[in-house]
Amino acid sequence: MNVCAVLVNYRATGEIARAVMSVLADAPGIDIVVVDNSDDPQEWAHLESMLPLSVRRVRAPGNICFGQGCNLAMGQTQASF
Numbered sequence: 001m002n003v004c005a006v007l008v009n010y011r012a013t014g015e016i017a018r019a020v021m022s023v024l025a026d027a028p029g030i031d032i033v034v035v036d037n038s039d040d041p042q043e044w045a046h047l048e049s050m051l052p053l054s055v056r057r058v059r060a061p062g063n064i065c066f067g068q069g070c071n072l073a074m075g076q077t078q079a080s081f
Contacts (some may be wrong), residue, residue, distance in 0.1 A: 002010040004031040004079035008069035009060045011048060013039050017050040024052070032056065 005023045009016040020032060033056045036044050044059055051057060056076050060069060 001028075002031075002079045003081045004033060004074070004077040006070050006073040007032070007034045009036045009038060010042060010063060010064050011040070013043055013047045013050060014073060016047065020051060020055055026078070031077050031079050033076045035060055035069040035073045037065070037069050039063060042049060046069075 005020075005027070007016050007019055007023075016034060020034065023030060023032060032054070033059045034047070034051060036047055037060045038044065038047075041063045049058055057070055058076055060072060064072070
């Protein structure tokens with residue numbers, strides 16, 4: 001099964017980083033895409049520094065809301081689920 005974990009950040013960098021580490025602990029090698037909906041360049045830089053290199057990062061143009069953040073992430077993967 002081809003699965004991708006999608007996480008959408010909005011001013012919760014620490015929580016997203018912990019969630020990513022939890023997903024990787026439970027499913028090593030899984031495809032992970034993190035979308036940053038924050039409009040703060042410092043938050044983006046902090047998020048990038050906290051994520052493993054294997055995690056794809058996408059910076060949204062601002063707060064595009066959760067659903068659109070998920071759609072943006074799914075455009076970055078070939079996963080079926």
